[in-house]
Amino acid sequence: MSEYIIKNGHVFDPVQGIKGDKKDISVKDGKIVEKVGSGAKVIDARDKTVMAGALEVHAHVAGPKVNAGRWYRPEDKHFDSHKTAGITRIEGGKSIPTVFKTGYEYARLGFTFAMEAAMPPLYARHVHEEIHDTPIIDEAALPVFGNNWFILEYLKNHEVENTAAYIAWILRQTKGYGVKCVNPGGTEAWAWGLNCLTIHDPVPYFEITPAEIIKGLIEANEYLGLPHSMHLHQNDLGNPGNYKTTIDSLKLAEGIKTKNNFGREQVLHSTHLQFHAYKGTNWGDFESGAKEVMDYVNRQKNLTIDTGNVTLDETTTMTADGPFEHHLHGLNHLKWFNVDVELETAAGIVPFIYDPNNPVFCSQWAVGLEIALYAKDPMRCFITTDHPNAGPFTRYPRVYSWLMSKKVRDERLNSFKKADKVISATNIANIDREITLYELAAMTRAGPAKCLGLSKDYGALAPGMNADIAIYNINPDKFPSGGPEIEKAFAQVAYLFKDGKICVEDGKIVDMGHKQTFWVDAKVPENKQVMHDIREKFLRYYSVNENNYPVPESYAPHQHIIAVDATKA
C-alpha cells in the first residue's frame, strides 16, 4: 500500500492536545505512523485544516424504515435522476438519499464512520444489506430494545443478568453494535393506542415503567461491558414542557459506574436532546429548556449527548417512536407511514417542513444550537441532526457555520419573520460563544469515537490509529467570516483518507474504499432460562422461524467483530 506524508497542515486533535499547530502526518499501510520513507507521496496541506475522519453518532441511514421513506417519497428525489461524470452512481434523494449518495456525501463532509441509530432486530438483514451497499464509510447499527417483550418481562422483575444474556443473543443474531432504547414503553403502549409521556407511566399489560426499562438497560449494558453505552431516545419527544421528563430520565444514570475496556466514560448517551429540551405548556407559550437540561448534563460526568439540530429544511421524520409520528401527522396532515414489528418495536414516518416563517420551528433551531453552545465539555456533546428527523446530515456544514460564527448565527436569527418571538422564547441572542476548530474536532471526532468505544482506532491522528483523515480548505489564521464560505469549506473536503487511501479529492469521489461493518460479539455465561424463553416466543408469537432469524455472514462480508467477555464479571 502506498505511503503518504501530509505536510504543513494545521492539525486539530483533542486527544493529543494539538490545537492547529503545523505538523506532518505520515500514513502507511492504512495506519498513521511516526515516519515514512522518502518515497512517500507528499500531500501539501499548507493553509489547510487537518483532522481525523469524523464519526456520526446517530443517524437513520440504513434499513427498512429508511427505505420505506425512500419509496413513499419519490418526490424527494425526482429531479436527481441524471448521472454525473466520474465513478459515482446516480445520487438521488435529499432527506432520504440512496445508500450510494449517503456514502458519498458523508465522505465529502469528512466522515469515515456512521452509526445507524435504530435497527429493528427482525429486519436486521435489510439494515445490513443497505450498510453493505453504502460505500466508503464504516458503519454499525444499534438494535432497539426499549419496547421488546423479552426486555419488558425480564426488567419487570429486574432480572439484569437475563436481560444482558438476551441482549448478547440479539447482538449476535443481528450483528448489532449496542443497546438503543426509543421511547421506552411508549411504543409498546402505542399498540394499545396509548403512549408513555413520563418515566412513571405504566406500560399496559406489562405493568412496567419507562424508568425501570431505562435503568435496567443501563445496568445490563454495563454488565456486558459493551463498547458503547445505552443510547436513549427519551419519552415525550417534541412536546412543550418535556425538559422535566428529560432530566428525570437522565437522573436514572446517577450513581451507575461504567465498566468497559474501551475507554468509554459515560453510562448513558442521550440522543437528539434538542427535541427533549422544551419548556412551556403548549406551542403558544413554548420556551427553550436548553439551559436547564445542559446545566444538569454539564454536572453529570457519566452522560454524553448529541444535539439534533433543526436545519429549517423540508425533510422526512422517521423514528421507532410510533405514537410520536402519529401525533406529527395530526399536526401537518401529510402522509403517514406506520408499522408494528411484532414483539420488538414499531416505526412511523411523516414528511416535515421546518418552515422558517413559523416561530416554533425557528425556536427549535435555536434550542439545538443552545444545547451545543451551553456544553462545557465538547468531548461529551456531539453535533447531529438526527438525520433525517431535524434535517438532512448534508446540512452539517451549515450547522457548523451557525455554531462557529456569532455573526452568521445572528444574521440567520434576525432574518426570521418573527425573530422577536424567537428571541423572547429562547436564549440564543444572548449567547456569544463561538465553537472553535479544536472544539469542533472534539464534538465530531474525538468525542464520538470515545462515546462509541472506538477511540483506539478512530477520532484522532496518533500513530497506530486508522489513517482516516479529513483535510479541509480552511486556513485557521484566516477563518472565513461568511456563512456560505464556512459551509463550502466543510461541505467539500480537499482530501479524505479512509484507511490510508484517498477516497475524496477536491470534493470528488475518487475511490470507494473498503468499508467495514462493525458489530459486537458479547460472551455471557450459559443461560438456559433465556434460551428457553427465546424458543418459546418464536414458537408462539414470531412470524418467522428461529433459524431464519439470524443475519448470515454473507450479509456483512466485510465485518469487523469487537469481542467482549462478560463471563468473568
Added chain:
Amino acid sequence: MNTVTLTVKKTPELFLECEKVNPDAFAGKTADQIAQLPAFQGKEISTLGDYFTVAGDAGATAADTKIVVNGDCTKMKYIGAKMTGGEMIVNSSCDMYTGSWMTGGKLLVKGDVHSFSGLAMKGGEFTVEGNAANYLGAAYRGDWRGMSGGVLRVKGNAGSDVATFMTGGTLIVEGNVDIHLGTHMEGGTIILKGNANRRVGGQLVKGEIYVFGTVNVMMPGYKPAGEVDLDVDGTKAKFVDYIGDLGERHPKRKGEIVYGHLYMKK
C-alpha cells in the same frame, strides 16, 4: 422579444428529455449555444442540436424570449417545464411533463399532451388545444403539492386523476374527464365543461369544482346546500351547490367550518 425557432430533424429512438427547452434555459444564448444544450435520451446524453435545427438567438432574459417548436414532438418530454417567463408555441403534440412546474409565461401546445402535464404548476398560462392524458395539473407521484397557481386550459378531453392535490389556480377542461377529478384538493378552481366519470372531489378539503355536464356516479360525501346563479368562464347559469367531502377534515374560519364546493350546472 426575440424568437427562437426549433424544428425537429430527427425523432428520438426512445424519448428525449427536453429539460432545456424553455425560455429560461435559452435566455442570453445564440442559436449555436442553444444547439449545444444537453438533452438525455435514456442514460445517454446528447445535445438539442442533434434533434433540432435551431434558428434565431434568444433574448437576454426568459421574458424576452419566444420559442416556436415545429415538427413532431410526440417523443419529447419536459417541453416548457419549469419556465418562469417568456412565450412558447409548440405546433405539435408532446409527451409527458409538458409545462410542468411552470411558474410564469405563456405556453401554447397546438396538439395533445401526455400525462403529468402542468404538474405542480405555480403560475403563467398554459393552453392545450387538443387533449391531455392523466395527472393533468396534479402533484408529482407521492407529493402533496399539486397545481397552486396560474391558468391551465385544455380545449379537448383529459384523462384520470386530473388536479390531484390541487391547492390553487384555475384549471379548465372544455371536454370530458375520466375518474378522480380533484382528489385531495385543498384550494383552487376546476371548471369542467363536459362530463366526468366517477369520484369527483374525493377527499376534497377546500376549493371549488364546477361541472357543466354530468357526473356518472356522485361521491357519497357530498350534500346539496342550495342553488346559486353564477358566471363561470363566461357562462351564466344556475348551479346546484354541493358541500363536501364530508368524510374529510376541513379547516375552520371564524368558528365556521369551511367546506369544499361542487357546483353542478342545472
